[in-house]
Amino acid sequence: MHAPTAPLKPSTGHCIFCDLIGGAAEVSICFEDATAIAFLDIQPVNPGHVLVVPREHYERIEEVPKSLSTHLLDVALTLVPALQTASGAPDINVVIKSGAAAGQDVMHYHIHLIPRRDGDGFDIPLPFPASEMPNRQQLDGMAARIGSLLRDPLARTGGGHGKRN
The missing domain is CATH 3.30.428.10 (HIT-like)
Structure with a gap:
């Protein structure tokens, strides 16, 4: 290995x-x-x-x-x-x-x-019993936000938790 x-x-x-x-x-x-x-x-x-x-x-x-x-x-x-x-x-x-x-x-x-x-x-337990099912707009909005952060080199090299190796 x-x-x-x-x-x-x-x-x-x-x-x-x-x-x-x-x-x-x-x-x-x-x-x-x-x-x-x-x-x-x-x-x-x-x-x-x-x-x-x-x-x-x-x-x-x-x-x-x-x-x-x-x-x-x-x-x-x-x-x-x-x-x-x-x-x-x-x-x-x-x-x-x-x-x-x-x-x-x-x-x-x-x-x-x-x-x-x-x-x-x-x-x-997944799905988590206490969670509410989001609507499609909320899901699409979060997906777009994550995707844009992945494409933004400044977001990836910013401080701490967004850092990529």
């Missing part, structure tokens, strides 16, 4: 995942290479819940270089069949939470691979 190199990025504070990657705590590793590590979640939704994590510290999805992001997804895809066999679960949720409002509690970017079985009690 190709392992792209990632530029170093300084941490913004203490990070338990950086501790795990650095060997400062116990971790049950199921995959590792030069840029990625995958280990079992210590608070699993279901047995076999794995986290795929870059070795370098990035907090949010938009901070991760595109080549590294692609590599992390390749690692996740490599793990899925083995995870299904090992856990005996036929299905998988792939979950990325980016930012506190999205429910990210460890501020080191990671991908959850959650083995799933019928009736396991876990749910990510």
Whole structure:
């Protein structure tokens, strides 16, 4: 598997995942290479819940270089069949939470691979029951806004959250 190199990025504070990657705590590793590590979640939704994590510290999805992001997804895809066999679960949720409002509690970017079985009690309800269905004008307006931001080079290179790698 190709392992792209990632530029170093300084941490913004203490990070338990950086501790795990650095060997400062116990971790049950199921995959590792030069840029990625995958280990079992210590608070699993279901047995076999794995986290795929870059070795370098990035907090949010938009901070991760595109080549590294692609590599992390390749690692996740490599793990899925083995995870299904090992856990005996036929299905998988792939979950990325980016930012506190999205429910990210460890501020080191990671991908959850959650083995799933019928009736396991876990749910990510989509469509979200409390959401109202927008009208076509609202959908078209948001699509146009996103599209125009993608075409505007100043919007892509602006501060922080619009930055592209």
